[in-house]
Amino acid sequence: ISILRRRVMKDDVFGGYCGCRILDRLRLDGKVAYVTGGGQGIGRAFAHALGEAGAKVAIVDLMLRKAEAVAYELLLKGIKSIAIAADVSKPEDVQRILETIVDRWGTVHIACNNAGVNMNSASEDTSLEEWDKTFSINLRVLFLCCQAAGRIMLNQGYGKIINTASMASLIVPHPQKQLAYNASKAGVVKLTQTLGTEWIDRGVRVNCISPGIVDTALIHSEDLKPLLQRWLTDIPAGKLAQVTDLQAAAVYLASEASDYMTGHNLVIEGGQSLW
Numbered sequence: 296i297s298i299l300r301r302r303v304m305k306d307d308v309f310g311g312y313c314g315c316r317i318l319d320r321l322r323l324d325g326k327v328a329y330v331t332g333g334g335q336g337i338g339r340a341f342a343h344a345l346g347e348a349g350a351k352v353a354i355v356d357l358m359l360r361k362a363e364a365v366a367y368e369l370l371l372k373g374i375k376s377i378a379i380a381a382d383v384s385k386p387e388d389v390q391r392i393l394e395t396i397v398d399r400w401g402t403v404h405i406a407c408n409n410a411g412v413n414m415n416s417a418s419e420d421t422s423l424e425e426w427d428k429t430f431s432i433n434l435r436v437l438f439l440c441c442q443a444a445g446r447i448m449l450n451q452g453y454g455k456i457i458n459t460a461s462m463a464s465l466i467v468p469h470p471q472k473q474l475a476y477n478a479s480k481a482g483v484v485k486l487t488q489t490l491g492t493e494w495i496d497r498g499v500r501v502n503c504i505s506p507g508i509v510d511t512a513l514i515h516s517e518d519l520k521p522l523l524q525r526w527l528t529d530i531p532a533g534k535l536a537q538v539t540d541l542q543a544a545a546v547y548l549a550s551e552a553s554d555y556m557t558g559h560n561l562v563i564e565g566g567q568s569l570w
């Protein structure tokens with residue numbers, strides 16, 4: 296038995312060492328994270344999850360009041376957290392976010408680029424303004440945030456970037472009218488794939504999460520309300536996702552447990568993209 300045990304514990308056993316303490320490998324102790332759009336909805340849930348797994352978390356949001364409220368929720372749980380008011384569509388704000396975090400905590404290891412917007416109008420009525428605003432927040436921002444955070448991560452040879460895409464990057468959810476949204480989220484996936492493959496050999500992994508329809512303020516806007524009932528019949532799971540259904544994915548992608556994963560689009564949609 297002792298010979299067998301020694302053989303099993305050796306790292307070079309065929310297939311690798313499997314006494315892997317998997318829950319430890321999901322821990323984020325000592326890591327520094329930020330979450331954009333962290334003031335509510337999916338971003339708030341990601342911030343709680345990353346913090347509970349051990350990370351310090353900067354909550355970034357357009358609305359200071361919301362960011363502060365979430366930072367306070369985390370502090371009450373004993374998680375180190377700060378609130379940063381910023382419009383991530385502005386390059387100077389993105390720079391300020393990273394400077395603030397580096398000043399406070401020395402670096403950044405986990406970038407959760409989650410803020411996004413959704414506007415709905417028939418394709419023939421989509422204005423250039425709506426198109427530009429959607430692409431600015433959903434896609435241009437990711438270029439700015441990934442590049443700024445990525446430079447710090449490449450310098451230190453380690454980083455995890457998690458972008459929020461959408462199931463709409465894969466399918467055209469019926470009967471939504473979201474030309475700009477769908478196209479921008481497809482762009483998020485391609486940006487993620489490109490950076491993910493370009494940077495992995497320098498220690499930076501870039502992945503995205505594509506939620507289905509999640510029960511947040513975003514889908515309770517006046518123009519989307521009439522579609523809610525229809526959506527429910529389109530989801531094999533028979534219900535909307537809750538933000539809690541997405542939290543473990545963020546922790547996994549932020550942790551060393553997912554080190555061999557990059558450029559991936561992790562789809563969590565109750566089976567909707569398969570129908």
Ligand code: NAD
Pocket residue numbers: 331332333334335336337338355356357358361381382383384409410411412413432459460461462505506507508509510511512513514
């Ligand atoms: P939400 O509207 O509930 O929250 C978005 C947060 O982002 C808000 O707190 C808002 O203040 C902040 N924000 C918006 N623009 C910003 C900016 N320029 N700078 C800084 N903060 C900004 O949205 P949500 O449902 O939590 O969605 C979060 C992400 O998930 C978005 O990228 C969205 O496209 C994506 N998503 C949502 C769903 C869904 O069904 N809710 C589905 C798929 C993907």
